[in-house]
Amino acid sequence: MKALAYFFTTLFLFSVTAAATEPIKPIPRTISYDREKAELGMVLFMDPKLSSDGTVACVSCHSFEHGGADPRPVSIGTHGKRGNANAPTVYNSYFNFRQFWNGRAKDLKEQAKGPLHNPVEMGMVTEDIERYLKSSEYYNEKFRKIYKKSPTHDDALDAIAEFEKALFTPNSKFDRYLRKETNLTAAEKRGYMLFKTLGCATCHNGINVGGNSFQKMGLIFPYPWNEKVPDRYSLTQAPSDKNVYKVPTLRNIALTAPYFHDGSAPTLEIALKKMAYHNLGFDLLDEEIEPLVAFLKSLTGESPSILKKDR
């Protein structure tokens, strides 16, 4: 019986294969979100007072000039404390299946809590946050208007999450290509082809070109590991989870250097070479790197509309 089921399923699968579907989906042009909440979230996102020494805001490590990511290899928190990972981009993070490198947060709201309370990042406790928010006339008014009560920690996270939801970057050249609105250059096209045939797409797929599964860094040739890396192992303590991370998005990848969880690849070329070596076991040729980079650059989308001053 089961064999028969397999047989039919297989047959069905082959019939689907005939109409090959692209492994990447374009970002929708619009997403519905609560504008008021998002705008409050934006203020909170950029407010350094939400850190223990008043120097670090969310935006400190998720720079809008750098594709929502941190140009420094690892994040630097209050009092100059160094973190253990390169901050992933906040753009399109709404589409990730989980948050953080090791996916320990199930959604944005849960994620936002992390850096706020992390002693090496913003180093706040719930009471500090609420006390600060309640002392502010602006926040009091806004929260009362939106949440019908005085500011709370939870509502602040909610507003930040709503803002992050609004940070999506539609209409990249590649998305427009997928929607058949434009054409790719020969190099970009070849890059996309290589992306699929070399095996990149097995992990980097979906709407976010990644962000939808965990994968091991260094499948063929092991990647350096130490106790501090933010991998799955730090959560599960399962040996097989060492150096296993959430596959990062490749959206706006051209803007978010340096790359990898440790920010060890300052350029796309280096990143590509490293990935090819550790996970595919070979060195990419220059004639392969060039089109791949061209393709990756086509993934850069429009800046989030909520950030546009004249929107």
Place this chain on the structure above:
Amino acid sequence: MKWLILKTAAAIFAALFGIGIILYQQNSLKESFMATQKIGNSFRSLDTEFIELQRVVLQASYFPYFDNDKVLTQIKKIRSRIEALSKDPHLQKSSFIKTRRDLEEASKRFERFAKTVYDFLTLNASLKNSAIYLPTLAMKAYDIFDTKSATDRRVIILLSKINAILFMAKNALDESLLKEIEKYKTELQRIKDGLSEKKRIRLLQTSLGHLELFFDNFPTFHIYLDTIQSDDFQHEIEKTIKDFSIESKKDLSDINSIGELFLTLYLISILVVIYFIFRFEKENIKLKKATDQLKKSLTTDHLTGLENRRAYVAAKRRMYHPALIVVNIDRFKHINEFYGSKVGDMVLRQSAQILKEIVPKPLEANLYRLGGDDFGILYEFKSKERTEAAIKEIIKSFGKKVINVDGIVIDISISIGASYANKLLETADMALKHTKASKRRRYTIYDRSIDTSRQISKNIRALKHLKRAIANDDIIPYFQPIVEIESGSVAKYEALARMRGENGTVLEPPYFLDAAREAKLSGEITAAILRETLDIAEESNTLFSVNISAGDIMNPHDRNTILELLRNHEACAKRVVFEIVESEEIEDYELLAKFIKSIRELGCKVAIDDFGSGYSNFEKLLQLRADILKIDGSLVREIDRAEHIELVVRTIVDFAKAAGLKTVAEYVHSEAVFEKIKDIGVDFAQGYLLGKPEPKPEPRNRR
């Protein structure tokens, strides 16, 4: 009253309560049913969605590159459905303990399943990478290795074989095939170790790395895939659905039985209300009975058991055109006197019984005792014929009945008067009297003619009396003094006609004068009075006045009789004053004047009676050459009360004085009147104040 309101309120409340319960019951059943439907559908969708997830996972494993979002989306979908279900308010009811537990189990199971899927995706990616990359490496080997060299050719052959088997193994999910690769792998390893060219070593190293990865991960991958495809989650859902349907059935039947309970309560409350209404009604009936009895006793004649006159009056008022037959027992007074009132009562009672039986049914009549020995039969009038037929029927039937009181048979008959005119009882009574008056009649139906005929019969009787009185000299004068106002002494007496009746009664003119005029007997009366007066005058020296009508004077026989009487009493004729009533009857003034002349010659004086009573003609008066004017009593009587009457009387008196006539005022009944006429200058006065009519002229002073 208070209780009635309370009971009504209770009844309304019970009714509303009942309606409420039924609506509530209907609504909860409907809601429960719909919620059950919805949840049941949701469970089935869960099943379908799970199958879809399994299908997508399979796709992910087969397609070299695939959008993993599809898998994640499906997981999210199932997760949120489970969450929605476990938060469903309907499932929070205590009836669904098992379903909730099942759902919780299923949720945990699914989370384990989802984790397996994530792990599978991780492995899947690397396996696919290797499966894609190994053939790529094999192709590269053609470029790097020399096909002419046996060793190099072996490398290519080995890589091809490995690829072929791997393809088979992966697609067939058959690990046993991998064993065959094992020896190729060892061989390839050996060849690699003997190589010196870096490029070649690297290629083989990478290939072997991928192969190793594949070998390491494939069994786990296979287990994951198997687990995913054969997961018990579906069983979990099936179990949940089963438990849910059992619990739903119970829940619905619970709601039903709660409804039945309420319904029973409702029915009980209705029964209570009905009981109260019943009791209330019973009390009502009792009360009504008592009221009816009281009413009946008020409107019932206790002797005969018939309704009484009060009931008759009430009944008549309700009728459209009432007709009444009054039945009277003949000679009942006699029966009562003869046998005693006890027997009389029995007669009345039995008569009532008989009447009850014999009153024709089609009349739809009511029987009343109207009082004494009068029974009334009241019914709606249809026609005279019908009434007549009914009366005849009653008389006939009554005649056949015998009244027997303690062995004494009393023969009684009835008289009937009937009417359907206005003043029903009065006219029916009149009709009854009409029957009684006749010897032959047994019944009379009232019509207008009865009124007239009664008058006639009265007149007839009066005339009989009158004739007899004349024959027996029973017409006699009574004398009322006429006083001279100035001196206060009686100047003369007016002779007034009276009739001696049976048993020494004395009747006044109204009783016989009309009859006398009709029968032309007034002259006889005038003559009788004159004769008597003259006889009395002979024995006294006072003056007398006698009434004479114009009709008497016009009649030659009467005229002659009067003149003859005067001549026979020549001596006292000069002491007689004739009072003539001036009226329309005077047809021949010449004859009248001639008569007056004749009596004047005999020494008589003439007075005009009732002057001022309508037909007064001063000119004619002067022609008659009267000596005295008698002012009409109706004027005198009112003289002290109305100025205009006083004025009329003054005028008459002034006129009389101017013409040399004496005046007399009649009907002087009070001092006030007397003072007034004295003041006006009337000569004589007559009235009850000064003296009543008496059989003999008795001179006396006034006051």
